[in-house]
Amino acid sequence: MSQLNDGNDDTRILNIVIVGTAGQGVITLKRLIEFIAAEEGYEGIFGSEMHGLAQREGAISSHCRLQKKKSENIRENIFSPTICYGDADLVIGFEPVEILRNAGQFASDKTTFVVNERTIPPILVTAGKETYPSLDEIKEMLVQYSHDPGHVASLNATELAITELDDAQKMNMIMFGFAMVTGLLDFTLETCETVVRRELRDADANMAAIRLGMERGRDVLKK
Amino acid sequence: MRFSPEVGKGNRFLFLGNEALVRGCLEAGVGFIAQYPGTPTSDIGETFKDILEQQPALSESIVHHWSANEAVATSSCAGAAWAGIRALNPMKHVGMNVASDALHAITLAGPNPGALVLVVGSDPGSLGSHHEQNERFFTWMHHVPMIEPHSPQECHDWIKLAFDLSEKYDLPIYFRTSTRSAHSRGIVDIDDIAVAPKSKGEFFRSTDKYCSLPPYAINNHVRLYERIERVTNDVPTFGLNTLYPGDAKIGIISYGIPFGYAMEALHQLGMDDVPVLKLGMTHPLNDDEIVTFIKDLDQVVIVEELEPFLQVNVREIAQKNRIIIPIIGGDAFPKFNEFSTGLVASVLAGITGKQPSPRIQESKDQFDSFKAKIPSRFPTFCPGCPERAMLMAIKKATNDLANPKTIIAGDIGCYVMGLNPPLRISDFIICMSGGLSAAIGLSKKTYDKIIALIGDSTLLHTGLPVIVDAIANDANVLLVVFDNRWVAMTGHQPPVGKGRIQFEPLIQSMGVQWIKTVDPFEVDKTVRVIQDGLNRDGLKVILCQRECTLMARRVYDAERRKLKADKTPYACDTFQVYNCVLCEHCTQELSCPAMRRMIDEETGCTVMAIDEDRCNFCSVCYQICPHRRIKKTAINPHLETKLKLRRIEPQ
Numbered sequence: 001m002s003q004l005n006d007g008n009d010d011t012r013i014l015n016i017v018i019v020g021t022a023g024q025g026v027i028t029l030k031r032l033i034e035f036i037a038a039e040e041g042y043e044g045i046f047g048s049e050m051h052g053l054a055q056r057e058g059a060i061s062s063h064c065r066l067q068k069k070k071s072e073n074i075r076e077n078i079f080s081p082t083i084c085y086g087d088a089d090l091v092i093g094f095e096p097v098e099i100l101r102n103a104g105q106f107a108s109d110k111t112t113f114v115v116n117e118r119t120i121p122p123i124l125v126t127a128g129k130e131t132y133p134s135l136d137e138i139k140e141m142l143v144q145y146s147h148d149p150g151h152v153a154s155l156n157a158t159e160l161a162i163t164e165l166d167d168a169q170k171m172n173m174i175m176f177g178f179a180m181v182t183g184l185l186d187f188t189l190e191t192c193e194t195v196v197r198r199e200l201r202d203a204d205a206n207m208a209a210i211r212l213g214m215e216r217g218r219d220v221l222k223k
Numbered sequence: 224m225r226f227s228p229e230v231g232k233g234n235r236f237l238f239l240g241n242e243a244l245v246r247g248c249l250e251a252g253v254g255f256i257a258q259y260p261g262t263p264t265s266d267i268g269e270t271f272k273d274i275l276e277q278q279p280a281l282s283e284s285i286v287h288h289w290s291a292n293e294a295v296a297t298s299s300c301a302g303a304a305w306a307g308i309r310a311l312n313p314m315k316h317v318g319m320n321v322a323s324d325a326l327h328a329i330t331l332a333g334p335n336p337g338a339l340v341l342v343v344g345s346d347p348g349s350l351g352s353h354h355e356q357n358e359r360f361f362t363w364m365h366h367v368p369m370i371e372p373h374s375p376q377e378c379h380d381w382i383k384l385a386f387d388l389s390e391k392y393d394l395p396i397y398f399r400t401s402t403r404s405a406h407s408r409g410i411v412d413i414d415d416i417a418v419a420p421k422s423k424g425e426f427f428r429s430t431d432k433y434c435s436l437p438p439y440a441i442n443n444h445v446r447l448y449e450r451i452e453r454v455t456n457d458v459p460t461f462g463l464n465t466l467y468p469g470d471a472k473i474g475i476i477s478y479g480i481p482f483g484y485a486m487e488a489l490h491q492l493g494m495d496d497v498p499v500l501k502l503g504m505t506h507p508l509n510d511d512e513i514v515t516f517i518k519d520l521d522q523v524v525i526v527e528e529l530e531p532f533l534q535v536n537v538r539e540i541a542q543k544n545r546i547i548i549p550i551i552g553g554d555a556f557p558k559f560n561e562f563s564t565g566l567v568a569s570v571l572a573g574i575t576g577k578q579p580s581p582r583i584q585e586s587k588d589q590f591d592s593f594k595a596k597i598p599s600r601f602p603t604f605c606p607g608c609p610e611r612a613m614l615m616a617i618k619k620a621t622n623d624l625a626n627p628k629t630i631i632a633g634d635i636g637c638y639v640m641g642l643n644p645p646l647r648i649s650d651f652i653i654c655m656s657g658g659l660s661a662a663i664g665l666s667k668k669t670y671d672k673i674i675a676l677i678g679d680s681t682l683l684h685t686g687l688p689v690i691v692d693a694i695a696n697d698a699n700v701l702l703v704v705f706d707n708r709w710v711a712m713t714g715h716q717p718p719v720g721k722g723r724i725q726f727e728p729l730i731q732s733m734g735v736q737w738i739k740t741v742d743p744f745e746v747d748k749t750v751r752v753i754q755d756g757l758n759r760d761g762l763k764v765i766l767c768q769r770e771c772t773l774m775a776r777r778v779y780d781a782e783r784r785k786l787k788a789d790k791t792p793y794a795c796d797t798f799q800v801y802n803c804v805l806c807e808h809c810t811q812e813l814s815c816p817a818m819r820r821m822i823d824e825e826t827g828c829t830v831m832a833i834d835e836d837r838c839n840f841c842s843v844c845y846q847i848c849p850h851r852r853i854k855k856t857a858i859n860p861h862l863e864t865k866l867k868l869r870r871i872e873p874q
Contacts, residue, residue, distance in 0.1 A: 021600070034408055038237050045237060046374070048407045050350060056640065056712075057816045058602035074467075075495045079373075080483035081407035084491065085565035086582030100597045104590040105565075108582040122600040126820050126831075127645050127810040130598040141593045145586075168836040 010068035011076060013044065014184065015083040019061040019102040020094030021120050025172030026050075028200075029092070030062035032176065036187050036195045043070045048081035057123075061102035068186075090184045092175055094157075095120050096138045109146045114178045114217070115139070116171060118158035153182070153220050160212060170209040177213020181221060189214075226274045231415030238411045240404045243375035244342065245270045246411070247382035252418030253311050255303035257288040257296040259684065260713040261315030262351035263405040264344040268313065268716065284420040291719045292655070292684040293318035297325040297341070304337035305433065307424030309386050313342040317654070319358045321685075323365070326395065330365045331435040331443040333393035333450065337424065340385045341367075345401045347528040348561030353635060353652065355559065357529035362397045362506040366451040369397040369506040370463060371479040375409040381503060383414075384461065392450050399505075401528075403480040403561070455507040463503025464512060469496040473575065474516060476533060477526040478502040481562055485526040488568035492577040505533060513540045517548065524574060525552035528562050601643035606817035607776070607839025607868070609769030610705055612743035614641045614648045615813050615843070617674060617703070619746075620753035624648070627757060629672040630665060634658035636678035637712045638705060645814050649676070656685035663689070663698040672757050674701045679726070680710040680718040687733070693762045694734040701756045702764045704730075707771040708872050715774060722872075730764050738764040742870060746846045768871055772839050775868045783866055794865040797856050798838060798845050803830035804852065809844045818844070840868060 016033065020026045027049050034045050044067030050060050063082045070077050086108035093099035093115045107113070117135055124130040133141075135154070142152045157174040161167060165174075179185055180192075192210060197203040225236045226246060238246065245267055248256075258268050271287040286303075290296035293314045300310035314322055322341070329339065345359075346352040362369040370385055372378045378400065385396040435443045458464070467486070475497060477485045482501045489497050500516045502508070517523050517537070525534040534552030541550060555570050556562070568579040604611035621629040633639055633649030634656065642649035653661060659675040666673050677686050682704055693700060706726055710716040730738055737759055741749045749767075756763040786793045809818060809831060817837040823830045833844070833853075845853040 022602070023605075031408065034237055038410065043410075046407060046409045048403050049239070050402075050406065056602040056605060056637070057600070059600050073495070075486060075490045079486040080564050081403055081409075081480070082563055084487060084563070084568065084580070084583065086580065086586030087564075097597055097600075100593060101600070104593070104597075105586055107589070108586045110582075120816070121819055122598050123603050123810075123814045123816055124601075124644060125598050126816070126818050127814055128807065128820060129645070131596075132598055133596050137596075141596075144592070145589055162836060 011071040012067070013078055014066045014090070015088050015106075016064040016066070016090045016092065017061060017083065017088045017103045017106050018064065018092045018094070019059070019098045021098060022056055022058045022060050024060070024094045025169060026060045026062050026094060029172045029176055030064050032195065032199060033064050033185070035199050036191055037066045039191050039195050040187055042066050042068050044078045046078045046081050059098055059102055061098070090114075090179060090182065092179050094172065094175060096135060097132060100138060100141060107142070107145045111145055111151065112182050112184060113142050113152045114175060114182060115142075115152065115154035116158060116175055117154050117156040118171070153178070153217070155216055155220050157213065160216060161209065164212060165205065165209055167205065170205065173206045173209035174213035174216075177210040177215075178217035178220070180210070181214050181217040226270070227278065228416040231413065235410055235412050237408055238375045238379070239266070239406055239408050240372070240375045240378040240400055241266050241406070242270060243379035243411045244382045244400075245274070246413055247379040248311055249274070250414050250416050250418070251383040251386040252309055252420045253386070254284060254308040254420035255286050255300060255310040256313070257290045257299040257310070258313040259290050259293045259296055259318060260710050260716040261318050262344065262713055263346065263400065263402045264313035264315055264342055265713045265716060267342060269714070284422045289716055289719050293321040294325045297322040297329065300339050301325070301329040301334060303424075304334035304339045306426045307336040308421060309338045309340075309390075310334070311340050311342065313344070315352060316343060316345045316356050316358045317352065317354075319343050319361055321655070323361055326361070326367070327365050328435050330367055330395055331440075331447055332433045333446075334389055334395055335393040336427070338386045338389035339395040340382065340389055340398055341395055342398045342400060344405050345399060347401060350402045350561070353639065355529060357532060359399065359505070359532045360530075366447050367395050367397045367506075368392070368451070368454050368504060369399055370503055371399045371505050372404055372503070373479050373482050373501070374404075375407065375411045377503065378404065379411050379413065381463065384463070388454070388461070392454050394450050394454065397506075399479075401480055451507060455509060458504055458507065458509035459512050461504060465501045465503070466516065467499040467501065469498035471497045472521040473497055473524065474520045474522075475499045475524050475526055476502065476516070476537060478505050478533070481526045481528055481567070484562050484564045484567040487564045488571055491564070491568050491580050492571060492575070494571070494575070494577060502533070506536075508533075508536050508540060510540050510544065513537055514544050514546065517541060518546055520548060522548055523550045524555070524571065525550065526556070526562070526567055527552060530558055601640070603640050603643060603814070603816060604637065605773055605839070606815050606837050607772040607841035608637070609707060609743045609767065609772065609841075610638045610641070611646070611813065611815065612746070612841060612843045613703060613705065613749065613767045614638070614646055615847075616743060616746060616749040617753055618646075618648060618812065620750045620757070621672070627672045629674055629757070630662075630669070632658035632662040632665070632673060632675035632700075634675070634677050634681055636681050636705065638676050638678065641676075645811055655681050656689050659686060659689045659693060659700065659702055662700045663693050663696060666699040672701070673699065674703060674757075676703050676705070678705045679707065682726075683719050683724065690730065690733050690735070690762065698762055699760060700762055701753070702762060704764060704766050706766050706768045709771045709774055711771045711773070715771070726766055735762055735764050737761070738766065740766040740768050743767050743769055744841050744843060746843060770869060770871050772841065772868065774872075776839050779866060779868055786864065786866070791864060792859055792862055794857065794859040794862040795867065796840055796842070797835065797858060798833055798840065798842065798853055799856060800831050800833055800853050802852055803832075804850050805829055805831065806850060808847065808849050809853075812847065813844055815844060
């Protein structure tokens with residue numbers, strides 16, 4: 001018997017997992033989402049970052065938990081900064097195998113994945129000692145959670161960032177735009193812009209990246 | 224803005240636990256902060272540093288130190304407290320091992336007339352540390368009250384209370400966070416910055432209070448028992464412990480982040496009727512408070528990470544009060560690694576016979592079905608890291624550590640990552656400066672060559688006395704000092720005395736005869752210097768001098784952006800692989816993450832390639848490729864303006 005609050009009312013908790021490797025901007029995006037939620041007036045915001053392995057090629061994951069209105073039953077509210085196994089609603093993956101590694105245990109039939117296709121091979125893969133699964137194989141594993149290919153969408157955000165914006169670091173904002181068009185994040189673009197201008201340097205470039213992600217993301221989701 | 228006196232009561236911000244704690248300290252009138260950086264507390268100091276930069280007027284009254292080590296920091300804080308100042312001393316869990324010696328004497332004396340609050344960042348799961356350790360037992364040993372917050376709001380509110388309690392009871396307060404509570408963000412209602420920190424205090428001589436030696440040693444020990452007993456009696460008045468009522472006959476006692484897991488696990492199991500006692504003060508416990516909670520229960524479950532601490536204390540109270548019920552904790556939960564909601568739900572389900580959400584099992588089954596296909600990913604050196612280049616040179620100089628047979632004494636810093644495959648270069652790691660220390664013993668009792676590794680910050684933390692010891696005892700060791708100008712592993716704090724301490728004359732003055740400086744990006748020369756050093760007797764030192772590439776790259780990128788904005792053309796070097804024969808030399812010896820194994824589209828052959836957006840142009844792969852298949856391409860070589868990584872930050 002599950003007592004999870006899966007209803008659609010405003011007290012429902014939205015669980016987001018953002019995964020990637022150190023230096024890809026996982027924490028920056030997690031903070032941005034939380035600041036946008038605060039700007040939108042969400043009452044429950046709690047989420048865990050990771051510090052300590054900054055930019056050392058390690059695996060990084062952040063959990064972000066949002067609740068529009070707190071429930072009158074206090075025990076239905078957010079108490080933990082990390083989410084329960086199987087309880088992710090949205091996984092934003094900056095690196096394909098990192099989704100398997102750090103989001104796998106948190107995914108279930110209700111999870112939607114947005115995937116950056118660009119791989120960052122671990123050093124043992126580069127050394128030829130381990131194998132990196134193909135992108136198709138990875139997507140197939142993710143589809144197994146819901147048996148619905150509509151729950152797994154991918155684009156090469158890093159390549160887009162390099163070719164269209166001349167800055168590989170903008171990949172995280174492209175992925176945010178991509179996540180926005182899944183409809184799971186109930187934010188207006190105006191609020192996003194307000195917060196981006198307040199919290200991030202180079203706001204125009206970041207907004208351009210978010211818009212690019214939304215545009216290309218819509219194309220992907222149409223298919 | 225969030226840390227400004229202009230905002231106060233009625234304002235609400237999203238804060239990380241550590242940020243909330245800093246805001247609370249400002250509101251409490253903190254005047255002195257000293258710490259050695261360590262995850263998850265480094266950003267407390269960084270935040271203070273930023274605040275002092277942005278509000279220079281505050282520097283009159285607030286002083287922040289990056290200290291040489293944790294014991295120095297704790298004693299510095301005691302000094303400030305003894306001048307009547309409110310002092311804050313953050314450290315990571317293993318920092319408490321170093322600070323413990325100082326803390327014991329300081330606790331016997333007491334921090335009055337000022338206050339001393341330690342923030343100890345624990346790390347269950349070893350998310351940003353070399354190992355896990357339950358340092359809560361220090362509070363028991365030293366008789367120091369311990370507060371453990373759950374949310375950023377509690378970090379904010381309770382750190383203020385901690386200063387008040389420290390002042391009131393003349394005891395240091397042990398404010399224990401964890402990687403999760405320090406680095407989780409939540410909504411915080413702030414207060415006014417009401418208490419102005421004193422710019423200077425005054426020290427009043429009191430030999431019997433501050434000198435815990437005979438004849439005062441026993442008196443202070445007696446006085447310590449009196450102080451901690453007063454705290455024990457007053458615990459219920461602090462408002463730190465909260466009861467979440469329920470009618471069930473099973474009850475939960477927890478604290479901090481594990482309390483969050485327990486609450487969500489109970490809800491998921493349909494057990495909202497289970498009473499939960501959330502302890503904000505986890506040492507000392509108040510007997511009456513515990514007895515009131517457990518006396519009508521059939522069973523108590525203690526949800527706590529690592530070694531059972533609360534469980535032992537609650538059992539003692541139950542036994543004293545003749546309450547005979549199962550008090551379950553470390554016997555049902557793992558005594559290692561961090562917990563999660565899913566784990567707590569599974570254990571509680573096992574204890575109560577309830578069913579956890581089916582999603583937990585489905586998710587686990589699905590994950591298990593592909594787990595074996597996930598390639599491992601170790602943290603490793605960044606592309607272009609000078610430490611990787613140096614470790615590779617050591618392997619070259621010793622024919623892969625075999626000829627001469629060479630033992631590598633590792634230490635704490637980025638270079639620990641050398642232990643991971645494929646480099647595998649660190650034979651043991653103990654603690655800060657433990658590498659050279661153990662090397663002294665090894666050098667006396669083996670015939671092997673020994674190379675000890677140490678970073679600049681670790682050397683200044685505890686390494687200098689070890690050099691003295693190695694010289695005094697004629698140890699035969701080659702010491703490599705990574706002088707990269709940053710405490711890089713913990714997020715680039717400046718090492719103590721940055722720029723003011725010159726390693727070469729310092730080490731020479733200690734009696735080291737042979738000391739050489741190398742640039743690890745000059746591979747052949749570095750290898751020759753290592754071989755030369757290994758052939759000599761006594762303690763030899765190589766200063767491996769190259770700024771952390773991440774920091775040098777930041778400067779490089781800033782210059783590049785400026786040149787681009789000014790439309791000034793510039794020269795630079797790039798590196799590419801041509802006609803790779805896949806000899807694997809670079810992947811095995813260097814294993815740089817900017818290298819990628821891929822299929823050449825024209826030939827269909829597997830080749831190595833360099834990811835241009837990740838390469839930091841150290842040129843080491845270019846120098847070592849035995850088939851000369853890595854080419855350096857000079858862009859605009861005729862131009863005078865040339866961009867390259869600076870070797871070291873100008874003094």
